[in-house]
Amino acid sequence: MGARNALRVAREVRRGRPVRRDGRRRSATAVARPRRGGGIEVVAQDGARLHVIDQRPAHPGADAVLWLQGLNAPAAAWGVQLAHFSRTHRCIAPDARGVGKSDAPPGPYTTRQLADDALRVLEACEVERAHVVGLSLGGAAAQELALAQPDRVRSLALLASFARQAPRSRALMEAWRALYPAAAQAAPLREAWEKQAYAWLFSDAYWRKEAAVRAALRFASSQPFQSVQGFQGQIDAALAHDAIGRLPSLRVPTLVAHGALDQLAPPAGAEEMARLIPGAELLLVPEVGHAVNLEGQRAVNAALRALWARSP
Template identity: 30%
Template sequence: MPAYEHNGFNMHYEVHGQGEPVILIMGITAPGTYWEDHLAEWAQHFQCTAPDNRGVGLSDKPAGDYSSEMMADDYAHLMDHLGIEKAHIVGCSMGSIIAQQLSIRHPEKVKSQVLMCSWARCDSYAKSVFDHILRSKAHMRHEHLVEFLHLLIFNKRSWDDSEFHKGMLEGREDAAAEQNPQPLHGLEGQCAACVNHNTLEHLKNITAPTLLIGGEDDIFTPRWMADELHAGIPNSQLHLYPKSGHAFHWENLEDFNQRVTEFIKANS
């Protein structure tokens, strides 16, 4: 896995496919390998770069609070390192707030953006959820933390689907055997970025075509968050999948992959 260094920070990434450059930014706790089921489709059409965020995977995990601005700058520096002048950005959850900041701070680098299960600001409920994720990390075994996250992100229909639920159980088994779990201080830094993110007054300045996409029944980032972004971002469209949660992209994998492919091609 190649890496680049900027101001003492090392960021690891993988590149898949050829064509229009697409930068994939994963969510909290998750390394870039979590894009695997989407790369199977997108790498057939685009050059996809999937890094590990600051605080997780093989990238550096400095102590202290991170911010969505700081993490957006990580991606701007990565694009400079790779010689990518402009790219399509796909951000999942925490990755979507990083994508927002990239569009605000470095608009010349963003051709279009897909904001998955996103938010412009946290309310008291959301802040409490992130606080509880941190407490769970501090006191639970890794596989039990993953189970708690599954309770937050998957819709009831996924729990009731025997094959889907089997995959969830296998994910917990993989977590128990994880050789490089995210350290608590890495999660602390990422949670700070999520809780303190607030772009509400800057959404009007986002000029890139934007697809806001999520699940109608998401309890982690509820519908009001998507509606607020849609109202604030001028050139945006909104699609919410029925009977779907925060992990709507796995619950509607084939349609989601194709929908994003078509959006990127339409804005290339």
């Protein structure tokens, strides 16, 4: 940033106007703009462009659901839930910063920053209150959103999520962070990377379903390969997240749903979250791994509908 630009930025800051790192003024008002190829674009407070899926049922006035995906997963990974619930609810699903069609600005990212992005999306979509569903890292961001903006959250569903990293999970993510740059540089390594990542997501029983595994890998290969900057930024957010001491202050109807065979986020962490969040319901889905929304979709979808039905 040049001296002249630095002086202009200083003036803008003194006037209370948000300014991006590159010196351009941030947008003070969240606006949703149609995006070529479908979906909408929302600009975050720091100027990062967020791609958002916004699906509405035919009837007006439907309750809104905000869907927040996990590490290295675009909003399209909610496909099963979006197809199921968009007939009855307005479904808003952003690609988090660093993944999919959203920008991948320099990191590190934090879950509070991801929560701020999610709030920005709600504001742009003119949604005052929404049911919030977060998977894994998306669940960590959902915790921060509910803690910071409880009046905006009608209910909270934490799927395969965590309030802090377990030691083995932390070691794995640190290894992923170090290895990902090599995987991103060569096509054969990209395919191997996707396969090993999916090995952590699904149970052995799922892997025996060859057609299902092929479909999952086809979906992975059809998505933009996450940039090193975006992946490492998201990993940093996952590693730094720690909401354990703040969970007892949550005051929204909450569902904690977890696969009993989850190897990426140990079920013991889900049990701890359910104990700490007042009135939380715990659903442990047997014989299911980390991708509880896919392997355990019937149980999870039913539990979500029940949660929303009892949430004011």
